[in-house]
Amino acid sequence: MSMHTGIISTQLTRTILSEIFSHLDENLGQYTAVCKNPSLEALARTCKTFHEPAMRLLWAKLYGMTPLLSCVPRLHQLIYGSSPRGIRDRWYHSIEPLSEPETHQFLRHAARVRSLNISFHDYDLFHLHSILPLETCVFPGLLSLTFRVIPPQNKYIYLFLSPTLRRCVLAYVHPDLKSIVTRLPALEELCITGPLNRTADKLALLSDSICLCKRLVTLSCPPVDWAAWKHLSSLPSLFGVEICRPLYHAPTGPLYRDMANFGPCVNFTRLSFKGNTTSYAIAVMQHSEFPSLKDFQILVDVLPWAVSEQLCRALSQCNERQTLETIAILSHGIGLPEPSNNSLTVVPYLFSFTQLRNLRLSPNCCIHIDNDLLLEAVSSWPYLRVLEIASRQMPPAVTFRGLFAALRLCPHLHTLAIFMDAVNIDIDPKAESFQHTALQSFNVAWSEVADAEAVAHIIFSMLPCINHVGQHWQTRRQLLINLWDDVNGHLRVLNGGDFIVQVPEGESEEESYLFLD
DSSP states (O other): OHHHHHHHHHHHHHHHHHHHTSSSSSTTTOOSSSOHHHHHHHTTOOOOOHHHHHHHHSEEEEEHHHHTTSSHHHHHHHHHOOTTTTOOOTTTTOOOOOOOOHHHHHHHHHTOOOOOEHHHHHGGGGGGGTSOTTTTSSSOOOOOEEOOTTTTTGGGGGGGGOOOOOEEEESSOTTTOOOHTTTTTTTOOOEOEEEEEEEOHHHHHHHHHHTTOOOOOEESSOOOOOOHHHHTTTTTTTTTTEOOOOOOOOOOOHHHHTOOOOOOTTTEEEEEEEESHHHHHHHHHHOOTTTTOEEEEEEEEEEOHHHHHHEEEHHHHHHHTTTOOOEEEEEEOOOOOOOOOOOOOOGGGGGTTOOOEEEEEEEEEEEOOOOHHHHHHHHOOOOOOOEOOOOOTTBBBOHHHHHHHHHHTTOOOOOEOOOOOOOSOOOGGGGOOOOOOOEEEEEEEOOSSSSSSHHHHHHHHTTTTTOEEETTTOSHHHHHHHHHHHHHHHHHHHHOOOOOOOOOOOOOTHHHHOOOO
Protein backbone atom coordinates (compact mmCIF):
# COMPACT_ATOMS: atom_id res chain seq x y z
CA MET A 1 0.00 0.00 0.00
CA SER A 2 1.44 3.39 -0.98
CA MET A 3 1.82 6.18 1.55
CA HIS A 4 -0.81 8.26 -0.29
CA THR A 5 -3.31 5.40 -0.19
CA GLY A 6 -2.57 4.85 3.48
CA ILE A 7 -3.26 8.50 4.32
CA ILE A 8 -6.57 8.43 2.45
CA SER A 9 -7.52 5.20 4.19
CA THR A 10 -6.74 6.69 7.62
CA GLN A 11 -8.73 9.86 6.89
CA LEU A 12 -11.68 7.85 5.61
CA THR A 13 -11.61 5.64 8.70
CA ARG A 14 -11.63 8.70 10.97
CA THR A 15 -14.48 10.26 9.00
CA ILE A 16 -16.58 7.11 9.24
CA LEU A 17 -15.85 6.68 12.96
CA SER A 18 -16.66 10.35 13.64
CA GLU A 19 -20.03 9.93 11.95
CA ILE A 20 -20.78 6.78 13.96
CA PHE A 21 -19.64 8.28 17.27
CA SER A 22 -21.69 11.44 16.70
CA HIS A 23 -24.86 9.35 16.95
CA LEU A 24 -24.03 8.08 20.42
CA ASP A 25 -26.84 8.69 22.86
CA GLU A 26 -25.63 11.61 24.95
CA ASN A 27 -27.92 10.53 27.77
CA LEU A 28 -26.04 7.28 28.33
CA GLY A 29 -24.19 7.34 31.61
CA GLN A 30 -24.03 10.05 34.23
CA TYR A 31 -22.54 13.39 33.27
CA THR A 32 -20.22 15.10 35.73
CA ALA A 33 -17.84 18.03 35.64
CA VAL A 34 -15.05 15.58 34.85
CA CYS A 35 -16.91 13.30 32.48
CA LYS A 36 -18.81 15.14 29.74
CA ASN A 37 -19.75 11.98 27.90
CA PRO A 38 -18.77 8.65 29.47
CA SER A 39 -19.33 6.78 26.20
CA LEU A 40 -16.93 8.99 24.24
CA GLU A 41 -14.35 8.87 27.02
CA ALA A 42 -14.48 5.09 27.01
CA LEU A 43 -14.06 4.99 23.22
CA ALA A 44 -11.10 7.37 23.38
CA ARG A 45 -9.35 4.92 25.71
CA THR A 46 -10.20 1.83 23.67
CA CYS A 47 -7.56 1.96 20.93
CA LYS A 48 -5.49 4.35 18.83
CA THR A 49 -7.94 4.18 15.92
CA PHE A 50 -10.84 5.30 18.09
CA HIS A 51 -8.85 7.86 20.09
CA GLU A 52 -8.75 10.90 17.80
CA PRO A 53 -12.34 10.72 16.42
CA ALA A 54 -13.68 10.32 19.97
CA MET A 55 -11.50 13.13 21.34
CA ARG A 56 -12.64 15.53 18.62
CA LEU A 57 -16.26 14.97 19.56
CA LEU A 58 -15.50 15.03 23.27
CA TRP A 59 -13.97 18.50 23.08
CA ALA A 60 -16.05 19.88 20.19
CA LYS A 61 -18.40 21.96 22.37
CA LEU A 62 -17.32 23.63 25.59
CA TYR A 63 -18.82 26.03 28.12
CA GLY A 64 -15.84 27.86 29.55
CA MET A 65 -12.13 27.04 29.60
CA THR A 66 -11.98 25.19 32.90
CA PRO A 67 -12.45 21.69 31.38
CA LEU A 68 -9.50 22.31 29.07
CA LEU A 69 -7.33 23.63 31.87
CA SER A 70 -8.07 20.50 33.88
CA CYS A 71 -6.01 18.58 31.30
CA VAL A 72 -2.93 20.20 32.80
CA PRO A 73 -1.89 17.84 35.65
CA ARG A 74 -0.86 20.70 37.96
CA LEU A 75 -4.33 22.26 37.71
CA HIS A 76 -6.52 19.14 37.75
CA GLN A 77 -6.35 18.64 41.49
CA LEU A 78 -6.85 22.35 42.13
CA ILE A 79 -9.94 22.43 39.92
CA TYR A 80 -11.72 19.31 41.09
CA GLY A 81 -10.14 18.53 44.46
CA SER A 82 -11.18 15.11 45.70
CA SER A 83 -14.68 15.29 44.21
CA PRO A 84 -15.29 14.18 40.63
CA ARG A 85 -18.72 15.82 40.58
CA GLY A 86 -18.02 19.51 40.76
CA ILE A 87 -15.53 22.32 40.22
CA ARG A 88 -14.07 23.99 43.28
CA ASP A 89 -14.93 27.65 43.73
CA ARG A 90 -12.23 30.24 43.04
CA TRP A 91 -9.61 27.57 42.41
CA TYR A 92 -7.68 29.93 40.14
CA HIS A 93 -6.62 32.42 42.81
CA SER A 94 -2.85 32.83 43.22
CA ILE A 95 -2.14 30.30 40.45
CA GLU A 96 0.98 30.77 38.35
CA PRO A 97 0.49 31.08 34.57
CA LEU A 98 0.96 28.03 32.40
CA SER A 99 4.52 27.07 31.61
CA GLU A 100 5.60 26.48 28.03
CA PRO A 101 5.11 22.67 28.21
CA GLU A 102 1.73 23.15 29.91
CA THR A 103 0.71 25.64 27.23
CA HIS A 104 1.54 23.11 24.51
CA GLN A 105 -0.59 20.53 26.32
CA PHE A 106 -3.48 22.99 26.53
CA LEU A 107 -3.16 23.95 22.86
CA ARG A 108 -3.20 20.30 21.76
CA HIS A 109 -6.71 19.88 23.16
CA ALA A 110 -7.82 23.43 22.27
CA ALA A 111 -7.31 22.63 18.58
CA ARG A 112 -10.22 20.17 18.81
CA VAL A 113 -12.75 22.75 20.08
CA ARG A 114 -15.37 23.85 17.56
CA SER A 115 -17.90 25.71 19.74
CA LEU A 116 -16.98 27.76 22.81
CA ASN A 117 -19.01 29.84 25.27
CA ILE A 118 -16.95 32.30 27.31
CA SER A 119 -18.80 34.11 30.11
CA PHE A 120 -17.75 36.70 32.66
CA HIS A 121 -16.85 33.81 34.98
CA ASP A 122 -13.89 32.99 32.73
CA TYR A 123 -12.11 36.34 32.80
CA ASP A 124 -10.07 35.34 35.91
CA LEU A 125 -8.53 32.52 33.85
CA PHE A 126 -7.05 34.65 31.08
CA HIS A 127 -3.89 35.47 33.04
CA LEU A 128 -2.93 31.80 32.87
CA HIS A 129 -2.09 32.33 29.19
CA SER A 130 0.25 35.26 29.73
CA ILE A 131 3.11 33.32 28.11
CA LEU A 132 1.32 33.78 24.78
CA PRO A 133 1.30 37.03 22.82
CA LEU A 134 -1.98 38.85 23.39
CA GLU A 135 -3.19 38.43 19.80
CA THR A 136 -2.42 34.71 19.53
CA CYS A 137 -5.41 32.54 18.60
CA VAL A 138 -5.38 29.41 20.75
CA PHE A 139 -8.46 27.81 19.17
CA PRO A 140 -7.51 27.48 15.48
CA GLY A 141 -10.48 25.29 14.51
CA LEU A 142 -13.18 27.29 16.28
CA LEU A 143 -16.45 27.67 14.36
CA SER A 144 -18.74 29.26 16.98
CA LEU A 145 -17.87 31.73 19.75
CA THR A 146 -20.05 33.30 22.41
CA PHE A 147 -18.03 35.95 24.28
CA ARG A 148 -19.71 37.67 27.24
CA VAL A 149 -16.73 39.30 28.99
CA ILE A 150 -16.80 42.92 30.12
CA PRO A 151 -13.94 45.47 30.05
CA PRO A 152 -11.08 45.54 30.75
CA GLN A 153 -10.70 41.77 30.31
CA ASN A 154 -12.39 41.92 26.91
CA LYS A 155 -8.97 42.60 25.38
CA TYR A 156 -8.37 38.85 25.53
CA ILE A 157 -10.94 38.21 22.82
CA TYR A 158 -8.08 37.82 20.35
CA LEU A 159 -7.27 34.47 21.95
CA PHE A 160 -10.46 33.16 20.37
CA LEU A 161 -10.53 34.84 16.95
CA SER A 162 -9.97 31.92 14.63
CA PRO A 163 -10.05 32.65 10.88
CA THR A 164 -12.41 29.67 10.58
CA LEU A 165 -15.01 31.30 12.86
CA ARG A 166 -18.48 31.38 11.30
CA ARG A 167 -20.63 32.41 14.26
CA CYS A 168 -19.78 35.14 16.78
CA VAL A 169 -21.95 36.34 19.68
CA LEU A 170 -20.80 39.40 21.61
CA ALA A 171 -22.34 40.93 24.72
CA TYR A 172 -21.92 44.50 23.47
CA VAL A 173 -20.22 46.61 20.82
CA HIS A 174 -16.54 45.84 21.41
CA PRO A 175 -14.18 48.85 21.08
CA ASP A 176 -12.09 46.85 18.56
CA LEU A 177 -15.08 45.59 16.61
CA LYS A 178 -13.69 46.69 13.25
CA SER A 179 -10.45 44.84 13.89
CA ILE A 180 -12.38 41.80 15.11
CA VAL A 181 -14.56 41.39 12.01
CA THR A 182 -11.61 41.86 9.66
CA ARG A 183 -9.97 38.85 11.33
CA LEU A 184 -13.02 36.70 10.61
CA PRO A 185 -13.20 36.26 6.82
CA ALA A 186 -15.56 33.27 7.12
CA LEU A 187 -18.03 35.02 9.47
CA GLU A 188 -21.63 34.16 8.58
CA GLU A 189 -23.56 34.89 11.76
CA LEU A 190 -22.95 37.95 13.93
CA CYS A 191 -24.98 38.63 17.06
CA ILE A 192 -24.45 41.62 19.37
CA THR A 193 -26.89 41.36 22.25
CA GLY A 194 -26.22 44.50 24.28
CA PRO A 195 -27.61 48.01 23.68
CA LEU A 196 -25.68 50.95 22.30
CA ASN A 197 -24.92 53.77 24.68
CA ARG A 198 -25.73 57.38 23.94
CA THR A 199 -22.59 58.26 21.95
CA ALA A 200 -22.62 58.70 18.21
CA ASP A 201 -19.17 57.10 18.07
CA LYS A 202 -20.58 53.73 19.10
CA LEU A 203 -23.24 53.94 16.40
CA ALA A 204 -20.59 54.78 13.80
CA LEU A 205 -18.32 51.98 15.05
CA LEU A 206 -21.10 49.40 14.81
CA SER A 207 -22.26 50.55 11.38
CA ASP A 208 -18.75 50.76 9.94
CA SER A 209 -17.95 47.29 11.29
CA ILE A 210 -21.07 45.81 9.70
CA CYS A 211 -19.95 47.23 6.37
CA LEU A 212 -16.76 45.15 6.62
CA CYS A 213 -18.69 41.86 6.82
CA LYS A 214 -18.91 40.36 3.34
CA ARG A 215 -20.36 36.87 3.93
CA LEU A 216 -23.09 37.43 6.51
CA VAL A 217 -26.03 35.05 6.47
CA THR A 218 -27.75 36.31 9.63
CA LEU A 219 -27.26 39.48 11.68
CA SER A 220 -28.60 40.44 15.09
CA CYS A 221 -27.52 43.78 16.53
CA PRO A 222 -28.64 47.21 17.76
CA PRO A 223 -29.84 49.73 15.15
CA VAL A 224 -27.35 50.70 12.44
CA ASP A 225 -27.26 53.72 10.17
CA TRP A 226 -28.44 53.99 6.57
CA ALA A 227 -24.99 53.32 5.08
CA ALA A 228 -24.93 49.97 6.85
CA TRP A 229 -28.40 49.12 5.54
CA LYS A 230 -27.25 49.95 2.03
CA HIS A 231 -24.38 47.49 2.48
CA LEU A 232 -26.66 44.82 3.92
CA SER A 233 -29.06 45.13 1.00
CA SER A 234 -26.19 44.33 -1.37
CA LEU A 235 -25.13 41.08 0.33
CA PRO A 236 -26.38 38.09 -1.68
CA SER A 237 -25.79 35.72 1.25
CA LEU A 238 -27.82 37.61 3.87
CA PHE A 239 -31.32 36.32 4.55
CA GLY A 240 -32.10 37.32 8.16
CA VAL A 241 -31.72 40.55 10.18
CA GLU A 242 -32.82 41.23 13.74
CA ILE A 243 -32.56 44.68 15.28
CA CYS A 244 -32.56 43.62 18.86
CA ARG A 245 -32.09 46.48 21.30
CA PRO A 246 -33.18 50.10 21.67
CA LEU A 247 -30.75 52.94 21.19
CA TYR A 248 -30.80 54.41 24.68
CA HIS A 249 -30.84 58.17 24.20
CA ALA A 250 -29.01 57.72 20.92
CA PRO A 251 -28.70 60.85 18.80
CA THR A 252 -31.23 60.78 15.99
CA GLY A 253 -29.02 62.89 13.74
CA PRO A 254 -26.35 60.26 12.92
CA LEU A 255 -28.92 57.47 12.78
CA TYR A 256 -31.21 59.17 10.27
CA ARG A 257 -28.58 61.20 8.45
CA ASP A 258 -28.58 60.85 4.65
CA MET A 259 -31.87 58.99 4.69
CA ALA A 260 -32.56 57.70 1.22
CA ASN A 261 -34.01 54.62 -0.37
CA PHE A 262 -31.40 51.87 -0.34
CA GLY A 263 -31.53 48.94 -2.72
CA PRO A 264 -34.13 46.19 -2.35
CA CYS A 265 -33.17 43.47 0.11
CA VAL A 266 -33.82 40.78 -2.47
CA ASN A 267 -32.81 37.71 -0.45
CA PHE A 268 -34.11 38.72 2.96
CA THR A 269 -36.58 36.13 4.25
CA ARG A 270 -36.61 37.15 7.92
CA LEU A 271 -36.82 40.63 9.49
CA SER A 272 -37.27 41.30 13.18
CA PHE A 273 -37.28 44.35 15.46
CA LYS A 274 -37.20 44.51 19.25
CA GLY A 275 -37.09 47.86 21.00
CA ASN A 276 -39.02 50.61 22.69
CA THR A 277 -40.76 52.16 19.65
CA THR A 278 -41.62 51.32 16.04
CA SER A 279 -40.15 54.44 14.41
CA TYR A 280 -36.92 52.77 13.31
CA ALA A 281 -38.70 49.72 11.90
CA ILE A 282 -41.17 51.86 9.95
CA ALA A 283 -38.35 53.99 8.55
CA VAL A 284 -36.46 50.89 7.34
CA MET A 285 -39.53 49.47 5.61
CA GLN A 286 -40.41 52.81 4.01
CA HIS A 287 -36.95 53.14 2.46
CA SER A 288 -36.53 49.69 0.96
CA GLU A 289 -38.31 46.65 -0.44
CA PHE A 290 -38.29 43.09 0.85
CA PRO A 291 -39.74 41.07 -2.04
CA SER A 292 -38.80 37.64 -0.59
CA LEU A 293 -39.75 38.28 3.04
CA LYS A 294 -41.41 35.31 4.77
CA ASP A 295 -41.08 36.12 8.46
CA PHE A 296 -41.69 39.55 10.03
CA GLN A 297 -41.74 40.10 13.79
CA ILE A 298 -41.76 43.19 15.96
CA LEU A 299 -41.87 43.45 19.75
CA VAL A 300 -42.02 46.93 21.32
CA ASP A 301 -42.96 48.48 24.62
CA VAL A 302 -45.94 50.50 23.38
CA LEU A 303 -47.87 50.08 20.15
CA PRO A 304 -50.77 52.57 20.03
CA TRP A 305 -53.56 52.70 17.50
CA ALA A 306 -52.16 55.20 14.99
CA VAL A 307 -48.68 53.65 14.95
CA SER A 308 -50.04 50.13 14.49
CA GLU A 309 -51.86 51.11 11.32
CA GLN A 310 -48.81 52.97 10.01
CA LEU A 311 -46.67 49.90 10.68
CA CYS A 312 -49.02 47.52 8.86
CA ARG A 313 -49.33 49.89 5.93
CA ALA A 314 -45.53 50.06 5.61
CA LEU A 315 -45.29 46.27 5.86
CA SER A 316 -47.80 45.81 3.08
CA GLN A 317 -45.99 48.25 0.82
CA CYS A 318 -42.48 46.83 1.31
CA ASN A 319 -43.60 43.28 0.49
CA GLU A 320 -45.67 43.75 -2.64
CA ARG A 321 -45.19 40.14 -3.70
CA GLN A 322 -47.10 39.17 -0.55
CA THR A 323 -44.69 36.34 0.32
CA LEU A 324 -45.06 36.68 4.09
CA GLU A 325 -45.87 33.47 5.95
CA THR A 326 -45.31 34.63 9.56
CA ILE A 327 -46.32 37.97 11.08
CA ALA A 328 -45.98 38.84 14.77
CA ILE A 329 -46.83 42.37 15.94
CA LEU A 330 -46.56 42.42 19.69
CA SER A 331 -46.24 44.85 22.57
CA HIS A 332 -45.52 44.03 26.18
CA GLY A 333 -45.91 47.40 27.89
CA ILE A 334 -48.97 49.05 29.38
CA GLY A 335 -50.90 50.92 26.74
CA LEU A 336 -51.72 54.59 27.03
CA PRO A 337 -55.39 55.62 27.37
CA GLU A 338 -56.92 56.30 23.95
CA PRO A 339 -60.34 57.47 22.76
CA SER A 340 -62.87 54.66 22.78
CA ASN A 341 -63.60 55.18 19.07
CA ASN A 342 -59.96 54.45 18.15
CA SER A 343 -60.58 50.83 17.26
CA LEU A 344 -57.71 49.26 15.37
CA THR A 345 -58.60 48.20 11.84
CA VAL A 346 -55.18 46.72 11.20
CA VAL A 347 -56.42 43.26 10.21
CA PRO A 348 -57.65 44.28 6.71
CA TYR A 349 -54.14 45.49 5.87
CA LEU A 350 -53.02 41.86 6.20
CA PHE A 351 -55.64 40.34 3.90
CA SER A 352 -53.33 40.53 0.91
CA PHE A 353 -50.81 38.15 2.48
CA THR A 354 -52.42 35.03 1.06
CA GLN A 355 -49.46 32.81 2.01
CA LEU A 356 -49.87 33.62 5.71
CA ARG A 357 -49.43 30.65 8.02
CA ASN A 358 -48.77 32.23 11.41
CA LEU A 359 -50.29 35.45 12.75
CA ARG A 360 -49.69 36.78 16.25
CA LEU A 361 -51.22 40.18 16.88
CA SER A 362 -51.24 41.82 20.30
CA PRO A 363 -50.82 45.62 20.39
CA ASN A 364 -51.67 47.90 23.32
CA CYS A 365 -54.76 49.29 21.60
CA CYS A 366 -58.20 48.01 20.87
CA ILE A 367 -58.48 45.52 18.00
CA HIS A 368 -61.82 45.44 16.26
CA ILE A 369 -62.70 41.91 15.18
CA ASP A 370 -66.15 40.36 15.05
CA ASN A 371 -67.67 37.29 13.40
CA ASP A 372 -67.82 38.87 9.93
CA LEU A 373 -64.27 40.27 10.00
CA LEU A 374 -62.87 37.00 11.35
CA LEU A 375 -64.54 35.06 8.54
CA GLU A 376 -63.26 37.51 5.94
CA ALA A 377 -59.75 37.30 7.39
CA VAL A 378 -59.40 33.52 7.45
CA SER A 379 -60.90 33.26 3.95
CA SER A 380 -57.85 35.27 2.83
CA TRP A 381 -55.42 32.91 4.59
CA PRO A 382 -56.13 29.33 3.42
CA TYR A 383 -52.83 27.99 4.82
CA LEU A 384 -53.26 29.40 8.33
CA ARG A 385 -51.78 27.27 11.13
CA VAL A 386 -51.41 29.68 14.06
CA LEU A 387 -53.82 32.52 14.86
CA GLU A 388 -53.39 34.57 18.03
CA ILE A 389 -55.28 37.87 18.21
CA ALA A 390 -55.90 39.57 21.53
CA SER A 391 -55.38 42.76 23.51
CA ARG A 392 -56.49 44.08 26.88
CA GLN A 393 -58.91 46.55 25.27
CA MET A 394 -60.36 44.17 22.70
CA PRO A 395 -64.15 43.84 22.98
CA PRO A 396 -65.30 40.20 22.89
CA ALA A 397 -67.36 40.29 19.67
CA VAL A 398 -66.55 36.80 18.30
CA THR A 399 -69.13 34.21 19.31
CA PHE A 400 -69.05 30.42 19.05
CA ARG A 401 -71.06 30.53 15.83
CA GLY A 402 -68.61 32.98 14.25
CA LEU A 403 -65.65 31.00 15.56
CA PHE A 404 -66.76 27.70 14.04
CA ALA A 405 -67.75 29.37 10.78
CA ALA A 406 -64.16 30.61 10.55
CA LEU A 407 -62.67 27.25 11.57
CA ARG A 408 -64.42 25.59 8.64
CA LEU A 409 -62.11 27.61 6.38
CA CYS A 410 -58.96 26.76 8.38
CA PRO A 411 -58.37 23.02 8.00
CA HIS A 412 -54.68 23.34 8.99
CA LEU A 413 -55.09 25.57 12.08
CA HIS A 414 -53.48 23.94 15.13
CA THR A 415 -53.07 26.90 17.53
CA LEU A 416 -55.75 29.48 18.32
CA ALA A 417 -55.80 32.27 20.88
CA ILE A 418 -58.63 34.78 20.75
CA PHE A 419 -60.63 37.00 23.10
CA MET A 420 -64.23 35.92 22.49
CA ASP A 421 -67.75 36.12 23.83
CA ALA A 422 -68.17 32.76 25.58
CA VAL A 423 -71.15 34.00 27.60
CA ASN A 424 -73.46 34.27 24.60
CA ILE A 425 -73.91 30.62 23.54
CA ASP A 426 -75.37 30.87 20.05
CA ILE A 427 -74.74 27.32 18.84
CA ASP A 428 -76.16 23.89 19.64
CA PRO A 429 -73.47 21.21 19.37
CA LYS A 430 -76.12 18.48 19.04
CA ALA A 431 -77.37 20.10 15.85
CA GLU A 432 -73.90 20.49 14.37
CA SER A 433 -71.93 17.74 12.64
CA PHE A 434 -68.77 19.82 12.10
CA GLN A 435 -65.58 18.86 13.91
CA HIS A 436 -62.21 20.58 13.62
CA THR A 437 -59.68 17.80 14.17
CA ALA A 438 -56.47 19.79 13.56
CA LEU A 439 -56.77 22.29 16.44
CA GLN A 440 -54.52 21.22 19.31
CA SER A 441 -54.17 24.37 21.41
CA PHE A 442 -56.97 26.78 22.36
CA ASN A 443 -56.53 29.88 24.54
CA VAL A 444 -59.37 32.28 25.36
CA ALA A 445 -57.25 35.05 26.93
CA TRP A 446 -59.54 37.15 29.20
CA SER A 447 -62.84 35.79 27.86
CA GLU A 448 -65.70 35.52 30.30
CA VAL A 449 -67.80 32.40 30.66
CA ALA A 450 -71.13 31.78 32.39
CA ASP A 451 -72.28 28.20 31.70
CA ALA A 452 -69.13 26.13 32.11
CA GLU A 453 -70.82 22.81 31.39
CA ALA A 454 -72.44 24.00 28.16
CA VAL A 455 -69.15 25.49 26.92
CA ALA A 456 -67.34 22.25 27.73
CA HIS A 457 -69.88 20.25 25.70
CA ILE A 458 -69.42 22.57 22.71
CA ILE A 459 -65.64 22.18 22.83
CA PHE A 460 -65.83 18.41 23.39
CA SER A 461 -68.21 17.90 20.49
CA MET A 462 -66.63 20.20 17.91
CA LEU A 463 -62.96 20.36 18.94
CA PRO A 464 -62.12 16.74 19.74
CA CYS A 465 -58.38 17.32 20.21
CA ILE A 466 -58.94 20.05 22.83
CA ASN A 467 -59.14 18.66 26.36
CA HIS A 468 -57.85 21.79 28.11
CA VAL A 469 -58.63 25.46 27.49
CA GLY A 470 -55.94 27.99 28.35
CA GLN A 471 -56.60 31.46 29.66
CA HIS A 472 -54.49 34.49 30.39
CA TRP A 473 -52.29 33.86 33.41
CA GLN A 474 -52.42 37.49 34.63
CA THR A 475 -56.19 37.83 34.62
CA ARG A 476 -57.25 39.96 37.55
CA ARG A 477 -60.50 38.25 38.35
CA GLN A 478 -59.93 34.98 40.14
CA LEU A 479 -63.57 34.08 39.53
CA LEU A 480 -62.83 34.03 35.81
CA ILE A 481 -60.03 31.53 36.34
CA ASN A 482 -62.25 29.34 38.49
CA LEU A 483 -64.99 29.30 35.85
CA TRP A 484 -62.59 28.20 33.12
CA ASP A 485 -61.20 25.64 35.55
CA ASP A 486 -64.77 24.36 35.73
CA VAL A 487 -64.82 24.12 31.93
CA ASN A 488 -61.60 22.12 32.00
CA GLY A 489 -63.01 19.93 34.75
CA HIS A 490 -66.04 19.09 32.62
CA LEU A 491 -63.75 18.39 29.66
CA ARG A 492 -61.78 15.96 31.77
CA VAL A 493 -64.91 14.07 32.70
CA LEU A 494 -66.13 14.02 29.11
CA ASN A 495 -62.76 12.65 28.01
CA GLY A 496 -63.02 9.79 30.51
CA GLY A 497 -60.62 11.27 33.03
CA ASP A 498 -57.66 11.35 30.66
CA PHE A 499 -56.07 14.77 30.90
CA ILE A 500 -53.26 15.62 28.52
CA VAL A 501 -52.63 19.21 27.47
CA GLN A 502 -52.10 19.21 23.72
CA VAL A 503 -49.23 21.48 22.69
CA PRO A 504 -48.01 21.90 19.10
CA GLU A 505 -44.67 20.29 18.46
CA GLY A 506 -41.69 22.52 19.20
CA GLU A 507 -43.27 24.94 21.69
CA SER A 508 -44.61 24.85 25.22
CA GLU A 509 -48.09 26.05 26.14
CA GLU A 510 -46.59 28.92 28.12
CA GLU A 511 -44.44 30.01 25.17
CA SER A 512 -47.43 29.95 22.82
CA TYR A 513 -49.18 32.70 24.75
CA LEU A 514 -46.40 34.81 26.21
CA PHE A 515 -47.54 37.67 23.99
CA LEU A 516 -50.93 37.85 25.64
CA ASP A 517 -50.02 40.30 28.31
